[in-house]
Amino acid sequence: MTRSIAFQMDPLEGINIAGDSTFALMLEAQERGYTLHEYQPGALSYLDGRVRAFARPVTVRREEGNHFSAGEYTHIDLGRDTDVVWVRQDPPFDIAYVTAAHLLERVTGETLVLNDPEAIRSAPEKLFVLDFARFMPPTLITRSEAEIRAFLAEHGEIVVKPLHGKGGEGVFRIGSDARNLSSLVDFFAQEMKEPFIAQAFLPAVTEGDKRIILVDGEPIGAINRIPAAGEFRSNLVAGGKAAKVELTEREREICAALGPELKKRGLLFTGIDVIGGMLTEINVTSPTGLVALDQFDGINSAGLIWDAVEERLK
Numbered sequence: 001m002t003r004s005i006a007f008q009m010d011p012l013e014g015i016n017i018a019g020d021s022t023f024a025l026m027l028e029a030q031e032r033g034y035t036l037h038e039y040q041p042g043a044l045s046y047l048d049g050r051v052r053a054f055a056r057p058v059t060v061r062r063e064e065g066n067h068f069s070a071g072e073y074t075h076i077d078l079g080r081d082t083d084v085v086w087v088r089q090d091p092p093f094d095i096a097y098v099t100a101a102h103l104l105e106r107v108t109g110e111t112l113v114l115n116d117p118e119a120i121r122s123a124p125e126k127l128f129v130l131d132f133a134r135f136m137p138p139t140l141i142t143r144s145e146a147e148i149r150a151f152l153a154e155h156g157e158i159v160v161k162p163l164h165g166k167g168g169e170g171v172f173r174i175g176s177d178a179r180n181l182s183s184l185v186d187f188f189a190q191e192m193k194e195p196f197i198a199q200a201f202l203p204a205v206t207e208g209d210k211r212i213i214l215v216d217g218e219p220i221g222a223i224n225r226i227p228a229a230g231e232f233r234s235n236l237v238a239g240g241k242a243a244k245v246e247l248t249e250r251e252r253e254i255c256a257a258l259g260p261e262l263k264k265r266g267l268l269f270t271g272i273d274v275i276g277g278m279l280t281e282i283n284v285t286s287p288t289g290l291v292a293l294d295q296f297d298g299i300n301s302a303g304l305i306w307d308a309v310e311e312r313l314k
Helices: 021-031 095-105 117-122 125-135 145-155 181-191 203-207 249-264 290-297 301-313
Strands: 004-008 035-039 044-047 050-060 068-070 074-077 084-087 112-114 139-142 158-162 172-174 196-200 209-215 218-226 241-244 269-275 278-283
Touching (some): 021 301, 044 095, 139 145, 145 158, 209 249, 241 290, 249 269, 290 301
Antiparallel strands (some): 050 068, 050 074, 158 172, 158 196, 209 218, 209 269, 218 241
């Protein structure tokens, strides 16, 4: 029997197929004979006890500028018409993201939703990581400028960033002179109701920020993201460059500590970020890095993920 997969994702028209992990997952699923549907989170609805998506069937191919064909949009019942729903839209992790997770949680007894929507909702990436604080750099979460100034005085140099940001957006490095700190705190306070996060600056970031990919709690490899010249943010979307890297003993220790909890929560595909042996984030919403990992290590990471999915489908 042909299986049907629905991808809740950013618009297919705008993705960069050269490095997009969702596209890699779609290609692998199609190669295995699955039928694909695509929809955006705003297309979710609930009617008479059923969760639906206004979705379209798609076929994908690795052709720049001609990477997919699509059929007509129609409502599909996510519980009855699909075998797997992949939650793959980018953050921000806002109330719309949380609402979509609540709706998808209503179909988890009928179809496999990845990552598990309840787990996504209860594991924001810069908060879930606090469960493993022993591996983290010194961290402060607050809205208080006085607390941030005291934290800066203690550590000499810090990074301040939104609690629910993505891709290096809104990440600022503050030196011991505290230049522009008051303006930054005022701006953050005006733009967001939640607290923001400050961490001791890790000079090792100049050597790279490792993205380690875990599948069902087990590491399958890593890439090193090296900041561009004059930049401390290593995110690839912020100009960072990917490089081949191996896991250290310390990083394997971190993975061994996280793995059982990730597996228990139904977080099948995750990416953790490690700088100089320090854990900074656990990415559960829409982790990336598959294409670069395959290029450096000669593996089929999407295939390993689908192997794990098929084990669950059994």
